[in-house]
Amino acid sequence: MIGNTFNKFFQFIASIFNQFFMAFVWLVFFIRRRAIVLIAAIIVGLITGYLIEKTSPPVYKSSISVKQNYQTGENLYGSINYYNGLLRDRDYQILAEVLGLLSSPKEIVGFEIEPIITDNDMLVMFDKYMGGLDSLAASKIDYKDYAKNIRDYKHRYQQISIKSRTRADFNNVFTNIVGNIETNLFFVNEQLKDLSELESNKTSLKEALVKSDSLQETYKRVLEQQIDPKTTSEIGITFEGNNEKDKTREFDLYKNDIDLRQRIIDIDREIKDKKNIIDVISSKQDNGFVDNTKNFIGIALPYKQFYLFFIFSIVFMALLCFEFLKFLDKYSPDK
Known part of the structure; x- marks a missing residue:
């Protein structure tokens, strides 16, 4: 039963390819029978395109x-x-x-x-x-x-x-x-809202940058002075740990400062884009x-090529329609 199913399936596929092949052969013979008419259509298309190109005002x-x-x-x-x-x-x-x-x-x-x-x-x-x-x-x-x-x-x-x-x-x-x-x-209105929001964000980032710079200066001063615990409490900042931790904190502050400046630059660029x-x-x-x-059909062609394809397509479709009508007339039930 399974073998018969596969045989029917392959026969079906073969019949499809056979129909395509027969259609291709019919098309070849059709073009061969109508070659003179099709060549004449190509020549007329080229001449028409040439004449229109020479006589029409330039665009x-x-x-x-x-x-x-x-x-x-x-x-x-x-x-x-x-x-x-x-x-x-x-x-x-x-x-x-x-x-x-x-x-x-x-x-x-x-x-x-x-x-x-x-x-x-x-x-x-x-x-x-x-x-x-x-x-x-x-x-x-x-x-x-x-x-x-x-x-x-x-x-x-x-x-x-x-x-x-x-x-x-x-x-x-x-x-x-x-x-x-x-x-x-x-x-x-969308532009006004965007520019207002961006300017507000820029102001906030600038304020944060000022505070970040101030904190960095304070931190550097503390490290440079090597202050005692009493002086540290007067400033209001306490640092604990070894030098490696101090360096890490200093780097984090520096990195945060760079990030803030980059965000301000990005916002400036976006503001310039949004102004137009x-x-x-x-x-x-x-x-x-x-x-x-x-x-x-969506392709820009010179006049000669355009009229060549245009007239050839019209003639080709007309011949196909004529051939189809002959086929219907041949197999009409009245005959």
Whole structure:
């Protein structure tokens, strides 16, 4: 009985491979029968792309890279979608008011935003995310699922791009895009709360540092004077033990002083980061550069390659549909 089960299982696997092989053979013969039409589609696609590239006005592209110091990503992506929506609806007047456009907004082709992320950055984010989970939850998550499900706007570094038919100074537009996020009342309130908390922590650490320095000076003075027990009681500090313990205590005080200073430095750095809700870290080609590409299934391709794949795909799918209709007609119950 077990042998029959294994035989049926292997026969099932073999039938699947056989079907795949037959489909591959059918596809080869299909392409062979339609080779002339498919080659013609490729030639037409190349010619179409070449003519459009030569006759169409150039499209200029300019980009900036930004660092998000707050969770502004969802709002930022929503704003870019809103601007593109205004372009689709031809609400050029509203777009000009929102972004402070000096030139004609009709010349803008579109806005784009994408995360700046490397595989190493993704691994660091994954490790940080896993560190915040308990062992049971962490055991159910792997890196592939995490990388697949994380939203693009979650990444701290983003690149914003503008495409336009005219070469213009895009800095003003980028400034307004960032400014519209930085004036959002929610993020402004969060910034005020964070800066207030950080300044309070910094003040507390400075006070602790002053007390630590004072305690160190007192301790050093006691050790240097080699005071007697009577003098020690007058100062109010009693030291017992051998010299090794005294050295250990002195080192602990010194180490605590270094830790306090480092924490103050870290807070100063964090305050500088929090002073800007979004930091513009680089601006590329202020006046834009010629961008003769179009997106095909998420891949930027030159005009000739784009129209080659586009026309070839349409013709190929049309031939497949025609072949399928012939198959249905052949096996129709009426015949």
